[in-house]
Amino acid sequence: MKNLFNFTPYYSLLPKLSKREIEVLVLSSFGFSVNEIALELNISTGTVNVHLCNAKHKYERDTYGDLRALFYFKFYNASLDFRNANN
Numbered sequence: 001m002k003n004l005f006n007f008t009p010y011y012s013l014l015p016k017l018s019k020r021e022i023e024v025l026v027l028s029s030f031g032f033s034v035n036e037i038a039l040e041l042n043i044s045t046g047t048v049n050v051h052l053c054n055a056k057h058k059y060e061r062d063t064y065g066d067l068r069a070l071f072y073f074k075f076y077n078a079s080l081d082f083r084n085a086n087n
Contacts, residue, residue, distance in 0.1 A: 005023075005026065005027070005040075007019070007022060007023050007026060010022050010023075010026050010075070013071065013074040013075060013078060014055075014059065014070070014071065014074060016058040016059060017054075017055050017058060018051075018054075020041075020043075020051055021051045021052075021054055021055045021058075023041060024037055024041070024048055024051040024052055024055070025051075025052065025055055025067065025068070025071055026071070027040060027041075028052060028064070028068065029068045029071050029072065034048045034049060052064060052067070055067055
């Protein structure tokens with residue numbers, strides 16, 4: 001199965017994470033379930049959970065919601081920087 005997403009723009013947002021951890025986090029942040037992420041990335045649901053758990057620990061977050069909030073914050077700020085640079 002071919003991935004529907006281009007994850008490249010997200011890889012630099014959270015440099016402590018591996019590319020796969022970013023991919024899982026992006027899909028989770030977009031509202032995909034663990035099962036949907038596993039199908040999209042052709043990995044097991046257990047692997048999805050491991051990637052989320054590793055990402056949470058690398059950024060010392062207590063919950064997955066906190067981790068997603070960090071991603072949204074980084075993504076929003078990167079979007080602002082891009083818009084400001086092009087004005």
